[in-house]
Amino acid sequence: MKNVLLSTRGLKKVYGKRDSKFEALKGIDIDIESGESVAITGKSGSGKSTLMHLLALLDQPSEGTIKLNGKNTSKLKQRKLNRLRNKEFGFVFQSFFMNTNDTVINNVILPLKIAGIRRGERRKRAMAALETVELGDKYKNKANDLSGGQKQRVCIARAIVNNPKVIFADEPTGNLDSATGAKIEELLFNLNREKGITLIIVTHDEELATKCGRQIHIADGKVIGDGKGVAKHDPSFIEDENLDGIRDKNHTKEIDVEEE
Amino acid sequence: MKALDIIHDANANLWRSKLRSFLTILAIFVGSFTIILNSAINAGVNDFLDKQIANMGGDGYLEMMPAEAYDSFASMISTSGPQEYTEDKDSTNQTAYIKDEQIEKAKKIKGVKVFNVLPNASADYITSDKIEKRYRLNLNLVVDGIDFDMSHGETPNTAEDADYEIAVNEDLAKVLGYDNVADIVGKTVKIAVPSTLKCYTAIKRSECHTIVEAKVSGTQAPGILSMGGSRANLALWKRINAINYEGMPAETNRSYQATADVDPDRVKEIQKELEEIGLKSMSVEDEVGMFQSFFDAILIVFNIFGGIALVAASIGIINTLFMSVQERTREIGLDKALGMSNSKVFLSFSTEAIMLGFWGSTFGILVSMIVGNVVNKVAIETFLKDFPTFQLTIFEPMTMISIALIIMFIAFLAGTLPARRASKKNPIDALRYE
Incomplete structure (x- = not known):
């Protein structure tokens, strides 16, 4: 039996008012099952980040519904949403977002501290999470003294320390060289395989996207491809940011709006 | 998030920009030192006068x-x-x-x-x-x-x-x-x-x-x-x-x-009426009044100085915390993404303001006690030699604590502006902020 974890219907997001109105998402219907590894792809400005923010309950949709475990989240109060994010989600960002002046373990502890868990308990859990990313011996170090790859591993430890159901990763390898990036990818897919954590990765890295079990391709605020292996055959991957000029008409329009 | 964690983090955050926090605390210190020393002198003088008044039979x-x-x-x-x-x-x-x-x-x-x-x-x-x-x-x-x-x-x-x-x-x-x-x-x-x-x-x-x-x-x-x-x-x-x-x-x-x-409230009138029937009277007020009102006037002036210093210090607190909110925009965004509520964000920044007030007033109390005791010793050996029961400065614990609490409250009020700005930050915008 299918176990739908996240489900969206008619999801729209509109920024601005009247003249400067901009529709970032134009009606998204997707279902993500528990334990899936999903890549949300698309070039910058396509709306993929907006979609992730909505799925992660960081933002409210202008229209449409998001159901988490069959429950409509739009009816939940802010306090409950905060709790859900804290308990069920983990976040990994492209530029890490960590307190570089603090120690490694204190960075990992953060979600547990926000949850109000006792000192002894959160330390134990943070150490376990650090062991998972093979940084147990570095717990005392200042976060600033770590390499980029190590930093991202600390962030993964922070993302899994609360035993989440879902990890949202926004370009997790974007700031890393390919060798280090590969290690981070391996780590994330291992978590997906071994612990059954649902993985939602936002990326425009084709290679990373193809490693996921499913690719949802977004363009111009709509899903233009969804399924296993879609990304490989998707023409929009050719026109990455560094390949300007090969844009089709639709995309040009979208860029214009964004620049306003 | 637990209260102890909030206080601990607020303190840790203060020491992230040591010089800035130190200078803000210094400004609060100047105000609290002035007010605390004043109140100690006030307590000392009043205690002395009270003893004198009691010796004469009280106010009425x-x-x-x-x-x-x-x-x-x-x-x-x-x-x-x-x-x-x-x-x-x-x-x-x-x-x-x-x-x-x-x-x-x-x-x-x-x-x-x-x-x-x-x-x-x-x-x-x-x-x-x-x-x-x-x-x-x-x-x-x-x-x-x-x-x-x-x-x-x-x-x-x-x-x-x-x-x-x-x-x-x-x-x-x-x-x-x-x-x-x-x-x-x-x-x-x-x-x-x-x-x-x-x-x-x-x-x-x-x-x-x-x-x-x-x-x-x-x-x-x-x-x-x-x-x-x-x-x-x-x-x-x-x-x-x-x-x-x-x-x-x-x-x-x-x-x-x-x-x-x-009746202590009618002393002046009663004295006038007594004089009309040929009785010359002396009240405690006659003896103490002049001295006390002169002293009160001086203390009021010094308290105004202390108050002005505290107002300046409050602006310092607002400034420091606004800078802190600005610098920590991404951190606030992350905290919020990880489930911290607006009220907790507000609380952690106001706690920082309160901690500034706490350190400022604590140093104010400590230094004014040291200075007060030195002044006391010097005074007893010199210009107050004739009045051995006169303790120039008296530090009453309750007064000290309430002054410290008032200063912390003022700091809290000053901190509400930046704390509000921090709590209103949208996590997505905050995370995008470079």
Whole structure:
């Protein structure tokens, strides 16, 4: 039996008012099952980040519904949403977002501290999470003294320390060289395989996207491809940011709006 | 997130930008130091004045005498220090006395609760076994129910049938041969009491003296208000009165001193009305009022300085925290993404403001206590040498704590602006912020 974890219907997001109105998402219907590894792809400005923010309950949709475990989240109060994010989600960002002046373990502890868990308990859990990313011996170090790859591993430890159901990763390898990036990818897919954590990765890295079990391709605020292996055959991957000029008409329009 | 974590993090965040926090704390410190030291001096002066007022009988206590007698009395109290008694220079003016009609009128004045006519009692000199010299004795009665500020020993027993007891001024105790004034407590002094009738016929005044022995129950520190007088208990007072009027008709035994306990709010009016019926009175206010209002004015000025410093410090807090919110935009975004509520974000920034206030006022208390104690020591050895009971600065724990709390509250208020801005940050925008 299918176990739908996240489900969206008619999801729209509109920024601005009247003249400067901009529709970032134009009606998204997707279902993500528990334990899936999903890549949300698309070039910058396509709306993929907006979609992730909505799925992660960081933002409210202008229209449409998001159901988490069959429950409509739009009816939940802010306090409950905060709790859900804290308990069920983990976040990994492209530029890490960590307190570089603090120690490694204190960075990992953060979600547990926000949850109000006792000192002894959160330390134990943070150490376990650090062991998972093979940084147990570095717990005392200042976060600033770590390499980029190590930093991202600390962030993964922070993302899994609360035993989440879902990890949202926004370009997790974007700031890393390919060798280090590969290690981070391996780590994330291992978590997906071994612990059954649902993985939602936002990326425009084709290679990373193809490693996921499913690719949802977004363009111009709509899903233009969804399924296993879609990304490989998707023409929009050719026109990455560094390949300007090969844009089709639709995309040009979208860029214009964004620049306003 | 737990309260202890919030406080711990707030403190840790303060020390992230050490110099900035230190300077803000320094600004709060200047304000709190000024206000705390002021309040300590205020407490010291008031404590001293309260002791003096208590010695005189409290706020509603009046001492009075017929206007005619006032002048001679005034000349007596204006002299400072113990004076050697000489027979030919000293005699007491007893012609003016408080008349029955004055008593009746005085009792009817609105606000007069108790009106006591003191029996007349006068002694010529006091001496002790240790010395040959004799010293003039300015005698007051210990008023029942008033707690006197004794530097050594106890207040004389006010019971009617008590032993003869007297409290003497420390200066007098010294000239009576007790360099260590505490030693005089419990010792006997000799008081020469003249018998008016005998003195008319005596060739030498000493022939009409009866020597009364009294026990020294305690000593009083010299103060701005203790009129250099010694205080006899009622038993001794009555004995002296009896000797004074020995063999004389009862109607001659009249009083020229009275005391009254009056409504403290009407002291001024009552004094005016008493003067109209020929009774000159002195209130505690007369003695203390000028000094106190002068002192209050100075303290108000200094407190205004302290207040201005705190206002400036509050602006410093606002500035510091706004910078902090700006610098930590991404951190706030992350905290919120990871489930921290707006109110917790607000709370953590206001806690930081409160911590600034806490450190500022704590250092303010510590440094002002150190400075206050040094000033105290210097003052006692120099310009307050004559007032050993005068502690220039008194640090009352409750006052210190409430000042610290008020400063922390002001800091909190200052912090609400930046804390509000932090709590309103949208996590997505905050995470995008570079």
